[in-house]
Amino acid sequence: MNQDRERAPETDTQEDRHAGPAHAPRSPAPEGGPSPGGPAGGRSKGVHRPWSARRIPAAVTALVIALVTAVLLFDVVRVRTGGSAAAWRTRLADEVSSRPVDDVWMRVGAVVLVLLGLWLFVLAVTPGLRHKLPLQRADAHVRGVIDRKAAVLLLRDAAMRVPGVSAARVRVGRNRIGVRSDVRFRAPADVKADLLVALRKELDRLYLARRPRINVRARARRT
Template sequence: MAAGAALVDVVAVRAGRRAAAWRRELAAALATRPVDDRWMLTGAALAAVIGLWLLMVALTPGLRHLLPMRSPAKQRAQLDRDGAAVLLRDAALRVPGVRTARIRVRRHRILARTDVHFRDPRQVKADLAAVLDDERDRLALSHPPRIVVRVRQRIP
């Protein structure tokens, strides 16, 4: 709130108007007080603590590892990305011809990399895309990521 008021006042000064009375009084008080004044040191310490807190909040990951889910009621549900990757990997391994599957779940994309053992890679890719699409829909994510399937044939 205070930052918004200060921003409005700065814009008004840049537009050619006079600064607000509270800003003129604050500038005069800060100009006349000595640097070692108790109020100056308290304000500087408070500004430093707020700055460090804002820096910490900016550098921490937050809840980006959680995917929000659809909910019919006003409830909030989230699914861990690693858990979603395990469910999708298990579904991919049930497709005939898939030897190994590696799944990465991101916010906007699911990347599936598989090694084909004995079937035609194009058929496996089509089957795998359909299975992963169904499994993704069963996860009931509020913003379903798109699925990218990469298949390579491994000859033993």
Template structure:
């Protein structure tokens, strides 16, 4: 988990009315609309996503370029020194001159190069680190984040404190938090309402830069 710092909220977010839905099978479901707090307001610095360093792809590209440059430099030096041209160079020139473009090996090599290039472009243009959620920024020199698994553990522990809850499963995404709980006593709608309140407070207490929406499902354990 990245470096965290306490976050104080000026006021609690207003709670929207939750629809009560009771599908067949004894289950209570609630879903809150997605609410994204604008960044860079209230004296806070905008908090964007963390960018991955991606050392392995960068090292791979650098190694390939280094080997290609070393091979080319060696060939040029051999020609300048009046040494006979290597057999690999003659064979490569013959292959380029005689092999047709519809040859399976040529198509496979071209397709592999295109796929590798697209992968490198995607890695260069996307931030990555999807498992790390940015937190609110109060300073331009300090950034904090929390891992999704750590946030899920915090919310799960908060959910287990609700009376009647037997088990809780939490999945934290960038836009939505999905919670599935089992209640062995109390009315399902009462348990779900308490879970909504507790988990919304828990999400607000995480200090995320963007507050995700909350979806809660409560059902009876099987058997």
């Protein structure tokens, strides 16, 4: 009797609006943990993409500023100690004071500085790491992510396990998953329905914080 109870099958159903019978996904998440796949068509509250350290842009910006400051400070100290100003600084001062505001080079320099400032501002206010997808979390102190390429491989493997699919191309975005499959046998409509079920089951296993929509295209390839 105890053995029969231990071997009781795990059952759960998943609704498919398009087609296909109910399948049996994996057992429900442990108590207190995230529910599979998060809220339907939405994202988990309080879960965001981690912020990038921006080490390379920060290092390049700091290095450029340090070099310019060091060269300028060295020339100012040399002038204060009785030496002559560097030719480049004298010429730069003359060019800036003599050229009109509507000069071509003045405009080009202003545009370059504005674009550089906008680039630095965007880096400061955006998290970056677009190739990382945040996962659901039950503990506020633990944060998990999955690489976008790894998610593509898992979803493509799930698509290739569907009978009739000979090739599958998967693109994973923040809000949408696009799947294009080639069908060697079976009706494309039946294969598409099975693909939707298989992809949704695999998406539940990923525990993504933001659940993207799935767009499947199945086309027959007989040759």
